[in-house]
Amino acid sequence: MLTEDGKHLYVSYDEYHNLIEKLALKVYQSGWEFDTILCLARGGLRPGDILSRIFNKPLAIMSTSSYRAEAGTVQGHLDIARFITTPKGEIAGRVLLVDDLADSGHTLNAVIKMLKTSYAPITELRSAVIWTKGVSTFTPDYSVEFLPTNPWIHQPFEGYDNMHPDKLLEKWKV
Numbered sequence: 517m518l519t520e521d522g523k524h525l526y527v528s529y530d531e532y533h534n535l536i537e538k539l540a541l542k543v544y545q546s547g548w549e550f551d552t553i554l555c556l557a558r559g560g561l562r563p564g565d566i567l568s569r570i571f572n573k574p575l576a577i578m579s580t581s582s583y584r585a586e587a588g589t590v591q592g593h594l595d596i597a598r599f600i601t602t603p604k605g606e607i608a609g610r611v612l613l614v615d616d617l618a619d620s621g622h623t624l625n626a627v628i629k630m631l632k633t634s635y636a637p638i639t640e641l642r643s644a645v646i647w648t649k650g651v652s653t654f655t656p657d658y659s660v661e662f663l664p665t666n667p668w669i670h671q672p673f674e675g676y677d678n679m680h681p682d683k684l685l686e687k688w689k690v
Contacts, residue, residue, distance in 0.1 A: 522665035525647075529672040535646045535660050536563045540570045542658045543612065543644055550642070551609035554600065556580050556627065559616035562673075563646060567614060576602035576611075580623055594626055600635075608637030617647040617669065621654030 517526045527535075554576040555564025561577070568575035579597040600607050613631070618624055624643060631638055644658040649666045663669075 518665075518667060523667050524670060525663065525667040526670045527672055532562075532646075532672050533566070536566045537570075538660045539563065539644055539646055539658060540567055542660065543567070543571075546658070548642060549610065550612045550640075552576050552602065552604075552607055553612050553614055554578060554602075554607060554631075556613070556615040556623065560614045563616060563644075564614040567612070567644070573612075574603050576600050576607050578627065580627065582623060594623055596627060596630060606637055607635060608639070610640040611638050611642075613641060613643045615643075615645050616671070617649065618645050618652040618654045618656050618659070619649055621652040624654040624656070 518524070519526075550571075550573065552574050553564050553568050553571070555561055555578070557577050557579045564575055564577070567573075578600045581595045582593070611631075613624070613627065615624060624645075628641065628643070631641060642657040643654075645656045646659070647661050647663055647669060648654075648656060648659040650662070650664040651666050
């Protein structure tokens with residue numbers, strides 16, 4: 517649900533999963549065949565897992581992190597893992613790169629540049645995200661929703677960001 521001012525987008529679990537299914541359909545209807553899904557952790561883990569199951573393709577994982585300031589609303593320094601975790605040796609062939617969103621576009625641009633220069637066995641690379649913000653400098657090959665007002669997206673699992681073990685213990689006391 518987008519707030520009236522267009523600054524916040526609240527997404528339920530059902531909406532989130534429906535959007536991932538719509539993303540799967542966009543990829544499927546394009547007719548493009550791929551060998552592996554490479555998801556960017558953390559945001560791309562859930563969509564990557566579901567797409568991997570739908571398409572019955574191996575899931576590779578690359579960890580990225582943008583340190584965020586001001587309660588997670590400002591993107592900071594980007595760290596990209598040196599290694600990709602994949603179930604079949606080295607990542608190769610046609611790869612679908614999956615993340616949750618193209619926010620500023622900085623992460624996806626940097627990752628694609630690194631993949632093209634450091635992973636010669638990748639013969640074709642396409643990208644898929646749930647959301648693309650209007651400010652993004654990156655245009656994914658597949659995207660479900662374009663967000664021209666650039667809202668802050670409140671994903672359904674963000675409650676766990678502040679759910680520490682002591683709070684869980686308190687929640688589940690019998």
